[in-house]
Amino acid sequence: VIRLEQITKVFGEGTAQIAAVAGVDLEVRRGEFLAIMGPSGSGKSTLMNIIGCLDRPTAGRYCLDGRDVAKLDDDALADARRLAIGFVFQTFNLLPRLTALQNVELPMIYAGVGGRARRKRASDFLGMVGLAGRVTHRPNQLSGGERQRVAIARSLANEPSLLLADEPTGNLDSKSGAEIVTLLERLHTDGRTIVLITHEQDVAQHAERIVHLRDGRIVDDTARLDA
Amino acid sequence: VIRLEQITKVFGEGTAQIAAVAGVDLEVRRGEFLAIMGPSGSGKSTLMNIIGCLDRPTAGRYCLDGRDVAKLDDDALADARRLAIGFVFQTFNLLPRLTALQNVELPMIYAGVGGRARRKRASDFLGMVGLAGRVTHRPNQLSGGERQRVAIARSLANEPSLLLADEPTGNLDSKSGAEIVTLLERLHTDGRTIVLITHEQDVAQHAERIVHLRDGRIVDDTARLDA
Ligand SMILES: Nc1ncnc2c1ncn2[C@@H]1O[C@H](COP(=O)(O)OP(=O)(O)OP(=O)(O)O)[C@@H](O)[C@H]1O
Ligand SMILES: Nc1ncnc2c1ncn2[C@@H]1O[C@H](COP(=O)(O)OP(=O)(O)OP(=O)(O)O)[C@@H](O)[C@H]1O
Ligand SMILES: [Mg+2]
Numbered sequence: 001v002i003r004l005e006q007i008t009k010v011f012g013e014g015t016a017q018i019a020a021v022a023g024v025d026l027e028v029r030r031g032e033f034l035a036i037m038g039p040s041g042s043g044k045s046t047l048m049n050i051i052g053c054l055d056r057p058t059a060g061r062y063c064l065d066g067r068d069v070a071k072l073d074d075d076a077l078a079d080a081r082r083l084a085i086g087f088v089f090q091t092f093n094l095l096p097r098l099t100a101l102q103n104v105e106l107p108m109i110y111a112g113v114g115g116r117a118r119r120k121r122a123s124d125f126l127g128m129v130g131l132a133g134r135v136t137h138r139p140n141q142l143s144g145g146e147r148q149r150v151a152i153a154r155s156l157a158n159e160p161s162l163l164l165a166d167e168p169t170g171n172l173d174s175k176s177g178a179e180i181v182t183l184l185e186r187l188h189t190d191g192r193t194i195v196l197i198t199h200e201q202d203v204a205q206h207a208e209r210i211v212h213l214r215d216g217r218i219v220d221d222t223a224r225l226d227a
Numbered sequence: 228v229i230r231l232e233q234i235t236k237v238f239g240e241g242t243a244q245i246a247a248v249a250g251v252d253l254e255v256r257r258g259e260f261l262a263i264m265g266p267s268g269s270g271k272s273t274l275m276n277i278i279g280c281l282d283r284p285t286a287g288r289y290c291l292d293g294r295d296v297a298k299l300d301d302d303a304l305a306d307a308r309r310l311a312i313g314f315v316f317q318t319f320n321l322l323p324r325l326t327a328l329q330n331v332e333l334p335m336i337y338a339g340v341g342g343r344a345r346r347k348r349a350s351d352f353l354g355m356v357g358l359a360g361r362v363t364h365r366p367n368q369l370s371g372g373e374r375q376r377v378a379i380a381r382s383l384a385n386e387p388s389l390l391l392a393d394e395p396t397g398n399l400d401s402k403s404g405a406e407i408v409t410l411l412e413r414l415h416t417d418g419r420t421i422v423l424i425t426h427e428q429d430v431a432q433h434a435e436r437i438v439h440l441r442d443g444r445i446v447d448d449t450a451r452l453d454a
């Protein structure tokens with residue numbers, strides 16, 4: 001479902017240029033559960049933004065579901081992204097003036113889901129991440145880990161077939177983190193393709209395959225032995 | 228140096244009231260290295276904000292260096308905070324229009340440090356957290372872990388005697404995280420008092436004492452056996 005060929009992303013100009021991603025080839029099959037690990041600054045989030053159609057590569061080709069993403073205009077790209085891809089951002093990116101419930105409803109509003117169904121589903125997703133008691137809170141009334149969980153609930157809103165999660169347990173204690181991993185495993189068993197960036201070995205162990213990045217390149221690609 | 232007596236912090240009104248911190252007694256001695264752990268939403272950041280004089284308790288008494296903080300007006304509080312306390316925020320709170328170097332310089336500007344000394348020290352602190360190559364980047368040109376490390380460098384700017392760090396390794400891979408823990412240990416050996424909120428057992432193990440929070444209360448307080 002995802003094919004990246006020689007993907008490169010360069011920031012900046014002249015001598016200050018930084019190749020955040022430097023020639024990555026990666027194929028992810030439909031229904032696969034992949035974890036991406038690597039040092040801070042090794043290009044993981046940059047790569048994820050390209051996969052999620054939030055950024056375009058400087059060079060290389062990206063085919064999503066067999067279609068060359070470079071050939072889609074911005075509107076077609078936004079459509080593909082909105083309905084098929086769920087994204088959990090490393091920095092959450094919640095809207096500060098909306099409640100937790102409204103933040104989770106937002107992708108459904110774009111997808112044209114009616115008000116009552118929307119609120120019911122948003123409330124179910126928040127329940128799934130343990131936030132039933134926080135639905136009317138706004139982001140600045142939530143703890144770090146609660147905001148992270150609202151971001152996770154929001155990514156599930158349109159029941160996307162591809163879920164991209166950038167360090168979804170970084171702000172969670174081990175118990176809440178384990179609950180999120182169990183949730184991801186269930187979503188995977190239901191048939192979704194999941195790409196997960198994580199710094200934690202225990203979280204990565206639940207994926208079927210782990211890819212290691214270093215300085216913008218893939219340096220290791222291992223299937224879990226008992227997968 | 229820190230004495231909290233029956234500290235309580237309640238948010239909201241009426242039936243929607245939440246006691247984020249519910250009657251905490253805690254003493255931290257000068258030069259101690261304390262870790263605070265607990266589930267997401269258990270009140271750790273709220274407690275830290277009170278210790279750092281960024282928030283006032285709803286009830287209870289907080290004495291910092293023997294002085295009742297409630298008796299200080301906002302200006303005196305800001306002074307105490309600015310010079311003696313270094314704070315690493317869970318959500319970094321960097322200024323988006325300033326470079327990494329300028330963000331680290333900021334507390335020194337408030338402390339009246341001259342331009343050349345400031346830039347040299349800011350650059351040294353950024354070097355200590357492995358960001359010598361990123362000093363001119365602005366926050367949106369930095370990875371999540373790089374922003375976290377700028378926040379750590381900034382907290383050291385005025386060489387504070389009390390360092391409060393809210394999950395400083397949440398966005399770091401194990402190697403960068405270990406480097407930060409080594410840095411904290413060194414700062415502690417130099418005589419600083421350190422209070423660290425963390426979700427990671429390996430990080431907490433480097434403190435001399437671990438306090439566990441649950442639902443706004445202290446449920447465990449253990450000195451490390453070999454400390
Ligand atoms: N807009 C930009 N301009 C210049 N450099 C950038 C920009 N965005 C990112 N970078 C650099 O690209 C590199 C890769 O960034 P990226 O966010 O992908 O890292 P990461 O692997 O996600 O790191 P972390 O684990 O810390 O989140 C970093 O060194 C960063 O400084
Ligand atoms: N302004 C506010 N209004 C209402 N409730 C709040 C407010 N700020 C925090 N809370 C609630 O207080 C509780 C404690 O929050 P706090 O940020 O201290 O938790 P935490 O232990 O730091 O959690 P985490 O590990 O997720 O960062 C949370 O359940 C949160 O929803
Ligand atoms: Mg990242």
Ligand SMILES: [Mg+2]
Nearest residue numbers: 143144272317
């Ligand atoms: Mg917190």
